[in-house]
Amino acid sequence: MKMNRTMMGAAALFAALAGLGGYVAAAETTSAIYGKKLFGDPALGGPGNTKSCNSCHPSGKGLDNAWKNVKLGEKINNCIGAMKGKALPMDSKEMRSLVLYMQSLKPTSSGY
Ligand code: HEC
Numbered sequence: 001m002k003m004n005r006t007m008m009g010a011a012a013l014f015a016a017l018a019g020l021g022g023y024v025a026a027a028e029t030t031s032a033i034y035g036k037k038l039f040g041d042p043a044l045g046g047p048g049n050t051k052s053c054n055s056c057h058p059s060g061k062g063l064d065n066a067w068k069n070v071k072l073g074e075k076i077n078n079c080i081g082a083m084k085g086k087a088l089p090m091d092s093k094e095m096r097s098l099v100l101y102m103q104s105l106k107p108t109s110s111g112y
Pocket residue numbers: 039044051052053054055056057062063065066069072075076079080082083098102
């Protein structure tokens with residue numbers, strides 16, 4: 001019946017929207033976007049730290065070759081050390097997101 005179909009369609013749409021809302025509100029997942037957020041967050045440093053990655057690497061400046069670095073995680077932790085922060089475990093959501101963000105800074109062939 002026509003009415004039923006419409007109602008089912010509406011229900012499906014509602015479910016999809018509800019799912020989307022849930023996704024947006026969900027806790028951070030491993031992503032370059034989360035990495036970028038962390039990149040600007042002084043909380044990666046120790047108590048009293050006011051610098052973020054972005055203070056020394058504004059908008060990722062100087063990091064366009066970081067994606068090539070086979071010791072990227074160690075480099076990131078070195079810099080976190082410079083902020084008096086605690087090294088991130090290599091398999092943490094935070095480290096993986098920072099690495100994804102660094103990789104996203106890889107210049108595109110058209111831009112360079
Ligand atoms: C106090 C300033 C400072 C802060 C804060 C800082 N960095 Fe750095 N970072 C440097 C310097 C200096 C280097 C060394 C530059 C070089 O030798 O190429 C560097 C190098 C790096 C490299 C290696 C680049 C490459 O080409 O391999 C990465 C990756 C990096 N930083 C990421 C980060 C991340 C992520 C953060 C935040 C957690 C951060 N940095 C915070 C100063 C800083």
